[in-house]
Amino acid sequence: MTIRMVDVLARKRDGGELTGEEIAFFVREYAAGAIPDYQAAALLMAIYLRGMNRRETVDLTLAMAHSGELLDLHDIAPRIVDKHSSGGVGDKTSLAVLPLVAACGVPVGKMSGRGLGSSGGTLDKMESFAGWSPELSLAQFKRQLRDIGLVLAGQTADLAPADGKLYALRDVTATVSNRSLIAASIMSKKLAAGADAIVLDVKAGSGAFMPTVAAAEDLARLMVEIGADAGREVVALISDMNQPLGHAVGNALEVKEAIAALQGGGPDEFWQHCLTVAATMVRLAGAAATDDEARALITAARADGRGLAKLRQLVVAQGGDGRQVDDPSRLPQARYVEPIEATGSGTVAAMDTGELGWVCVRCGGGRLVKSDRIDPGVGFLLTAKIGDTIEKGQVIGEIHANDDMTLQQAQRDIPAALTLSPDPVAPPPLFYATINGE
Numbered sequence: 001m002t003i004r005m006v007d008v009l010a011r012k013r014d015g016g017e018l019t020g021e022e023i024a025f026f027v028r029e030y031a032a033g034a035i036p037d038y039q040a041a042a043l044l045m046a047i048y049l050r051g052m053n054r055r056e057t058v059d060l061t062l063a064m065a066h067s068g069e070l071l072d073l074h075d076i077a078p079r080i081v082d083k084h085s086s087g088g089v090g091d092k093t094s095l096a097v098l099p100l101v102a103a104c105g106v107p108v109g110k111m112s113g114r115g116l117g118s119s120g121g122t123l124d125k126m127e128s129f130a131g132w133s134p135e136l137s138l139a140q141f142k143r144q145l146r147d148i149g150l151v152l153a154g155q156t157a158d159l160a161p162a163d164g165k166l167y168a169l170r171d172v173t174a175t176v177s178n179r180s181l182i183a184a185s186i187m188s189k190k191l192a193a194g195a196d197a198i199v200l201d202v203k204a205g206s207g208a209f210m211p212t213v214a215a216a217e218d219l220a221r222l223m224v225e226i227g228a229d230a231g232r233e234v235v236a237l238i239s240d241m242n243q244p245l246g247h248a249v250g251n252a253l254e255v256k257e258a259i260a261a262l263q264g265g266g267p268d269e270f271w272q273h274c275l276t277v278a279a280t281m282v283r284l285a286g287a288a289a290t291d292d293e294a295r296a297l298i299t300a301a302r303a304d305g306r307g308l309a310k311l312r313q314l315v316v317a318q319g320g321d322g323r324q325v326d327d328p329s330r331l332p333q334a335r336y337v338e339p340i341e342a343t344g345s346g347t348v349a350a351m352d353t354g355e356l357g358w359v360c361v362r363c364g365g366g367r368l369v370k371s372d373r374i375d376p377g378v379g380f381l382l383t384a385k386i387g388d389t390i391e392k393g394q395v396i397g398e399i400h401a402n403d404d405m406t407l408q409q410a411q412r413d414i415p416a417a418l419t420l421s422p423d424p425v426a427p428p429p430l431f432y433a434t435i436n437g438e
């Protein structure tokens with residue numbers, strides 16, 4: 001029977017269940033350009049509002065993974081690792097973690113994404129390096145993995161093309177924070193990129209797509225199961241996203257903070273987060289027997305500069321300017337850099353971290369429509385953390401902007417996103433739980 005997109009839309013709009021054939025039809029035809037964006041956007045919104053059950057989610061994931069090639073990398077190395085974050089504000093973990101893991105001799109082949117809603121994206125951050133490109137052919141992907149043990153690719157016509165298109169559409173249609181759409185987006189990329197072991201950094205909190213730990217655990221379990229069904233070993237770390245990770249939010253600013261971490265500096269909580277994610281990858285790859293051993297390997301790769309050298313190799317291998325790794329002041333810089341001042345006194349009790357992400361987007365660090373160009377130099381540093389006591393007028397960070405209007409708006413919006421309390425407040429933990437396939 002011929003499937004018609006309007007019927008698929010009507011079924012999901014009315015809360016019905018889509019068949020595997022209907023899901024495969026939608027993914028195939030949309031990736032091929034035969035279904036227009038307006039129908040795809042309508043289906044995304046219907047899925048967002050009505051949800052998908054487990055079977056529909058698995059069908060969507062597999063259809064999206066099979067929209068391109070599924071890489072088999074076993075001719076390059078017996079065990080390849082990968083990681084993925086469910087998205088957060090200031091989350092530049094991949095930029096520090098991937099080079100460190102690769103520097104420990106563990107091959108890393110990763111497919112990343114761009115900014116999504118209020119959350120930044122690794123590819124946009126990496127494009128702060130002049131000339132760097134995530135568009136790799138399958139042959140380039142394999143060659144680079146063999147040559148330097150580290151690849152960071154985007155969705156292409158060959159690799160998860162359906163996610164490439166759906167991801168960009170979700171970004172600008174307010175359809176990001178749905179568990180089925182997130183699970184299918186992440187796991188289709190992970191299955192396509194061919195890693196044997198995958199560490200998922202699933203974020204919970206006011207700046208995450210899953211606001212509570214319970215919702216993040218539910219998403220993590222779903223993704224771990226999808227991976228296990230496909231023969232992959234998946235471990236999910238549930239991490240805190242009730243405040244930006246580290247201090248920097250904005251593409252080039254986050255690259256600088258990741259470089260600082262690889263140089264042994266930067267905010268300690270960001271480093272501790274990276275250390276846990278990287279050590280989990282190393283352990284899962286079988287390069288260390290225990291977590292302590294894995295942590296020691298990562299710490300050594302940071303201390304002797306091998307992690308930073310590996311980042312430089314990654315930048316240069318994909319066409320970027322390696323001098324910007326050696327001298328981050330060569331990275332894009334905003335015209336105005338102004339202080340952020342606290343508008344009240346008290347202890348920082350909570351942050352509207354999603355709103356902080358939107359401040360960066362509105363400054364030009366993300367997209368409001370698909371055709372928007374990212375301004376890599378803009379964003380902010382926020383040094384105040386939950387649990388810190390601050391005074392009215394105290395400088396709690398700085399804004400990097402390229403025009404007066406977004407600068408002034410950010411100077412108002414950032415302090416307004418902080419909730420202050422007269423009472424002491426305990427800082428949140430970095431991690432809440434670990435979920436694996438057992």
Ligand code: URA
Nearest residue numbers: 086087113182185186
């Ligand atoms: N990362 C992805 O790749 N997709 C999502 O939907 C969320 C985070």
